[in-house]
Structure formats: structure tokens, C-alpha cells
Amino acid sequence: MKLAGTMNINNRQHLEIGGCDTVDLARKYGTPLYVMDEELLRENCRRYSNALKNSYSLGKIIYAGKAFLVRAMASLVNEEGLGMDVVSGGELYTALKAGFPSENLYFHGNNKSTSELTEALQSGVGRIVVDSLPELQELAQLTKEYNRKTSLFLRIKPGIEAHTHDYIQTGQDDSKFGFGFSDAMEAVRLALASAPYLELKGFHCHIGSQIFQLEPFRLAAGVMLKFMSDVRAKTGFVAAELDIGGGLGIRYEKDDNPPSIESFVENIASAVREAAERENFPLPELLLEPGRSITGEAGITLYRVGIIKDIPGVRRYVAVDGGMMDNIRPALYQASYEALLANKASQEPVEKVTIAGKACESGDILIENALIPQAEKDDLLAVFSTGAYCYSMASNYNRNPRPAVVFVKNGESRIVVRREKYEDLIALDE
Numbered sequence: 001m002k003l004a005g006t007m008n009i010n011n012r013q014h015l016e017i018g019g020c021d022t023v024d025l026a027r028k029y030g031t032p033l034y035v036m037d038e039e040l041l042r043e044n045c046r047r048y049s050n051a052l053k054n055s056y057s058l059g060k061i062i063y064a065g066k067a068f069l070v071r072a073m074a075s076l077v078n079e080e081g082l083g084m085d086v087v088s089g090g091e092l093y094t095a096l097k098a099g100f101p102s103e104n105l106y107f108h109g110n111n112k113s114t115s116e117l118t119e120a121l122q123s124g125v126g127r128i129v130v131d132s133l134p135e136l137q138e139l140a141q142l143t144k145e146y147n148r149k150t151s152l153f154l155r156i157k158p159g160i161e162a163h164t165h166d167y168i169q170t171g172q173d174d175s176k177f178g179f180g181f182s183d184a185m186e187a188v189r190l191a192l193a194s195a196p197y198l199e200l201k202g203f204h205c206h207i208g209s210q211i212f213q214l215e216p217f218r219l220a221a222g223v224m225l226k227f228m229s230d231v232r233a234k235t236g237f238v239a240a241e242l243d244i245g246g247g248l249g250i251r252y253e254k255d256d257n258p259p260s261i262e263s264f265v266e267n268i269a270s271a272v273r274e275a276a277e278r279e280n281f282p283l284p285e286l287l288l289e290p291g292r293s294i295t296g297e298a299g300i301t302l303y304r305v306g307i308i309k310d311i312p313g314v315r316r317y318v319a320v321d322g323g324m325m326d327n328i329r330p331a332l333y334q335a336s337y338e339a340l341l342a343n344k345a346s347q348e349p350v351e352k353v354t355i356a357g358k359a360c361e362s363g364d365i366l367i368e369n370a371l372i373p374q375a376e377k378d379d380l381l382a383v384f385s386t387g388a389y390c391y392s393m394a395s396n397y398n399r400n401p402r403p404a405v406v407f408v409k410n411g412e413s414r415i416v417v418r419r420e421k422y423e424d425l426i427a428l429d430e
């Protein structure tokens with residue numbers, strides 16, 4: 001395993017992150033524990049901003065909060081000068097409570113409720129990313145009712161769908177998100193007719209997540225520019241902004257080899273420039289919405305090893321004190337992870353084991369074939385690349401309290417989410 005960010009193995013032979021010994025962190029805060037490398041979070045934000053600055057004239061990086069959002073993260077994103085994408089009233093609330101400037105918020109969602117739209121309008125978010133005609137109609141009505149103008153994007157299905165190692169181009173995209181091209185033209189007309197309450201700024205698309213190829217992004221950029229040029233021809237509207245969404249993959253396993261942040265940004269920037277030239281279209285402001293590639297590799301989860309069970313000739317189960325409630329991704333997406341024993345970090349791996357969670361569910365397996373040193377009860381297991389879509393998708397299944405989250409940096413650790421207590425579990429029960 002290549003250790004990301006500030007991680008290394010210290011002279012106690014323990015895994016260290018942000019200058020903090022993970023054995024000490026586990027003792028201080030308990031397990032399971034999400035640990036985030038603050039320096040790597042900040043570095044990833046800066047790499048994105050710098051790459052965009054260096055490869056394109058005008059643009060903005062929008063962090064996709066769904067990957068990991070708590071108040072401390074919102075503050076960090078704001079300090080680093082990024083905008084943020086929120087997809088629910090709850091994410092909007094979290095961002096605002098962290099003092100995130102509302103004009104830098106981009107409000108997404110395929111089924112925003114009336115109250116969510118109202119909250120977005122009243123807080124004055126920068127852009128509402130409209131996903132359907134009924135939403136656009138409702139928004140036109142609400143803006144008049146509250147006498148509040150709003151700027152918006154329309155989310156378009158570019159007919160390209162991408163996954164880790166593969167992508168497809170489809171004419172008619174079967175997706176619950178966004179407008180097809182013909183509906184989009186109608187939406188553009190309605191949005192333009194609803195000025196000045198609605199101010200159409202441009203278009204958005206998002207082709208998928210954990211993507212390792214750059215070609216689908218380049219294709220999407222070309223398709224979007226072509227569409228913008230069609231819109232100009234049919235309606236006279238010249239879009240000033242183009243948001244290409246997120247999706248860059250990260251390294252979960254040692255053989256994963258995602259493109260760098262820089263080549264991702266440069267490729268999209270050059271594809272947009274080339275397409276704009278082809279279409280003779282003025283260069284739009286370019287927005288990107290990375291989530292996973294900012295937080296994913298910056299996070300690890302620490303677990304305490306409990307029961308070890310041998311099934312002779314079949315496998316050895318090493319059970320830990322968390323599981324699908326703090327990381328649903330293996331069960332939901334068959335996602336693979338790598339781990340090491342943090343208290344035996346320099347020992348050679350000697351056995352292939354199955355890391356099981358503690359949930360009452362046979363499918364609660366965190367890692368199918370983990371290569372680790374001889375595991376014993378009370379060892380500390382560190383699972384890598386858990387900084388995205390783990391805490392944000394965590395549950396209280398089996399009434400397990402959700403873990404704490406700590407940020408570490410320069411040898412200091414700070415709690416950003418406290419561990420849930422049993423009382424929290426019944427706090428909402430009437």
C-alpha cells in the first residue's frame with residue numbers, strides 16, 4: 001500500500017497520520033474512529049484551484065459536500081476559497097451554520113421539496129441547479145411569491161455515463177437526473193421568459209463517479225458546448241457558465257492508478273477550449289465539482305480487532321468493532337479497500353483474512369481478502385481511503401452509535417464530530 005498524504009510508519013512501528021500516532025488516537029478517542037488528514041484535504045483543494053488557474057482563464061472549484069460534510073469541513077472548504085455543492089436542506093443548513101457564504105453555494109437535487117427551494121431562495125444561494133421542468137415552474141412561481149431573484153443552471157444529461165474503468169455513450173439517457181436535450185430547450189425558453197426573477201447562467205452535467213479515464217469528461221465537454229451552441233442558435237441565449245460536475249477516481253487499492261488532479265483539470269480545460277473554438281462560442285466560465293478526490297484518500301478508519309474465527313479450509317474471519325454502519329460501500333457497491341494493522345505497521349503481511357463487521361448481516365464484510373500480519377484481539381486495524389462517502393452515508397444500524405471524526409495536523413488532533421452516545425440513539429424517540 002502506498003501511504004497517502006502525511007501518513008507514515010513511525011519509530012514505534014505504528015501508523016502515523018498528520019503527525020499523530022494512530023495507536024494514541026484510538027486510545028484517546030476510542031474506536032471505530034474516522035481520522036482525516038487536514039493537510040491533505042487542504043492540499044487537494046489547492047491543487048484543484050491551482051490547476052484550474054493554470055489551465056483555464058476563468059473558473060471555480062465547487063466541493064461536492066455529499067462526499068463528506070460537517071461544519072469543520074465546510075469551514076475548511078471556505079478557507080481554501082472553494083464553492084460548495086449542497087444537495088439537500090440538511091447540507092444547506094450545515095454549510096450555513098458553518099458560516100459558509102451562501103452566494104458560493106450551489107444547490108442540487110432531482111427532487112427538491114418546496115421547503116428546500118424556499119430555504120435556498122431565502123438564504124440566497126449562488127445557483128440553484130434545476131433538474132426538471134416542474135421544478136423550474138415551481139421556482140418561477142416561488143421567486144415571484146417571495147420577490148426574490150435567483151440565478152440558475154439547468155442540469156443536462158449529456159448521454160455519457162461513466163464508471164471506474166468504463167463509459168458508455170447513449171442517445172437517450174435513462175437517468176433520474178437532469179434534462180434530455182429536447183426538454184432542455186423548452187426549459188431554456190421558460191427560464192428566459194421568467195426573467196428577471198430567474199436568471200439562467202448556464203448548464204451543468206455530471207457523468208459519474210470514481211472514473212479513471214479522461215476521455216468521457218472530454219466527450220462530455222464537447223457535447224455540452226455543442227448543446228450551448230444549439231441553444232444560442234435557437235434562442236439567442238449565450239451561456240456564460242459551464243459546470244462539468246465531479247467524478248475523478250481515487251486510489252482504493254494499490255493497483256488503482258487514477259489520473260492526477262492536474263491532468264483531470266487540464267484535460268477538461270483543453271476539451272472545453274477546443275470545443276468552444278469549434279463552435280465559435282465565447283469561452284464560458286468553467287466549474288468543476290469534485291468530492292471524492294478531495295476527501296477520499298485523506299481519510300482512514302481505525303477499528304479494534306475483536307473475535308477471530310477460523311473456518312478450517314475456508315477462511316479466517318477477523319471481526320472489527322464497526323462495519324457497514326460506518327462504511328456501507330463494500331456492501332452496497334462491492335467496493336474494495338486495503339488495510340493494515342496500525343500497531344504492527346512494519347510487520348510483513350503473512351495471512352489473507354476476511355475483515356468482518358459487527359452488524360447482524362452476513363453481507364457485512366469490509367474487506368474480502370485483506371493481506372495483514374498475524375492478527376490478534378485488540379490489534380488496531382486501519383482501513384485506507386475512507387474519507388469520502390463513508391461518514392456521509394453512515395447509519396445507526398443495530399443501534400450502533402456513529403463514530404467520532406477527528407482532524408489531524410502537525411501532531412495535533414481535534415475532534416470535529418463527537419462520538420454518538422447511547423442517549424443520542426433514543427434522543428428522537430417519543
Ligand code: LLP
Pocket residue numbers: 064066067085108206208209210245246247248289290291292293329333388389
Ligand atoms: N456533482 C454532482 C452533481 C454529483 O452528483 C456528484 C456525486 C458529484 C458532483 C461529486 O462526485 P465525486 O467527485 O465525488 O465523484 N455514494 C457513491 C458516490 C455517489 C456520487 C454521487 N454524486 C459512492 O460511495 O461511491
